[in-house]
Amino acid sequence: MSIQLAQQVYNKALECGYMNCGIIKIAELRDYAQALERRIEMYPDVREVAMTYLAPYAEVEKAYPWAKSLVICAWWYGDVKIPKKFDGFVSKIFLTDYRRDQAAEGFKCSHRFEDALGGLGIKALTEREWGLAALRHAAVKAGLGIIRKNNLLYTAKGSWMHLEGWLIDRDLELKHHPDLKPCPEKCSLCIDACPTKAIQPYHVNILACACFLSARRPCLPAEAHYDKIGRCFYGCDICQDICPANRGAWSEDKDFPGLEELSELFAMEDILRMDDDTLRAVIQPKFWYVAPDEVWRFKNMALNVMCNEYEERYRPYIEEARSDSCDMVRNMADWVARQTYL
Template structure:
């Protein structure tokens, strides 16, 4: 197969496997990511320990010398309905990730794409999604491929907003299929995402302090509230936080519409904070931890209870109940 034929075949197969769009860039297009990390560290020096944990993403060519290209695929999660009772509790990208339901059709299609890559004789590595960083800086790669842009809240945005699942693969053949992105940038005057961030993690446009991020503390931070923040600033977020995305005018979407995500409706009662507190370790490990998309490990079930107890205390302080949480 010629190079041009291979490029076209990868793109068309990705779309036939259910991805909304696909781009391919040379591995060298990731070289600028190192500078981006350095800029983040310089802007918020106290964040250096966090960014040091992902420095390997800036060394893809050194770590994978056989890799020639990066295939980036995106899938819009807004095709699914998101239960009202879970809004303000869990990050949508966690609970709506097809990777958390191995027997669902979307996940099977992804595996079909990987099987197809292998059948073409391609050496590849990846298949990661929004799970914790593995080998590819996915948002950076997606922007480099012209699939979208960064907005002030630091998230990748495609044509339908920021609620996309991104997947990436390193392949051993030189290929390129980039798009011309025509999305308008954020207005200079817009500060909605910064105002919506109660912990002030969004200290400036296009930057952030991960050590002040609610999503960080409710996942990797094991539910702790650091000394420089208060429990009330976390409001009702149990795992993740969508505040800066939900307020964004480019994310206007009715989450009551769409198809049901596999198994989520049945799991909805267990995901409530009062139920999390009472659930056994076995039940949390079996049914809830997998829904965090690797952001909480099986040996950290107490993270869920810690956050759930914080939420219940917050609601009690407000004279509210879980059913009427904001």
């Protein structure tokens, strides 16, 4: 009976549009606490961030005593047309982020699947923005893929996927056995290409990763690594773009709602000249890791990009930013001016 139900869950996930789906028992997540401790031992500076963002995932059994299993679904986004304007500036995972985007197919799929779980008589709970459990950890246990040296989950179609998870009140299990070769021993393309040297085989120092630095932290003058992240405005795909396991994996045959329109407004110079209301209306809804009351951070990231890839045409924009109404932006612009043309 439970095998049948697990198969029904899997079938529904694929019918709804997911690329794959697995189910693990909740007890299998117990070792996440040790995995987290190992990560902190390796990078002691990440303790505060890890305890804030990741530690709740180690408590999932305690927090949801009714939950017996976790359903993990993978949504493939490697078929989205990405406007060239975003190349190198924004990670593809953020451009195709559907978590808050009701018009996006991934968002609709997620809701269809939740309804389907209800239709099967299953109590299910998810948290679409940050998840309720360590989903990459869970996905490996469910056999959805393997972790490669850049610490990302890969399926046969590469690493371009969003993961979602549902805690369910049924004791179910459905595992796969991915037929994937591990990273070649001699390959270190991702490690060598990482601009901040954040990667050690199978581990990433999140505090040095451009994804975290650009999307999750305030950017202030002269903080560590910002001089190395080049044009990363919101995320970084370097270690995935260079990976042979991703070669030929992008198909670019689907439009993502609003992406083409956003690309027309997306230029570092224009972002620097936007007022806060425009930033909140145009930029923040897509790049929502930045809170609406902190949209000055977009300007500081644009200034950081201009500093890293300075061209004389940026000078008037940087000069204008030195009189910005926000002191954080003024400080950053002064610093960039001193680093470049002053």
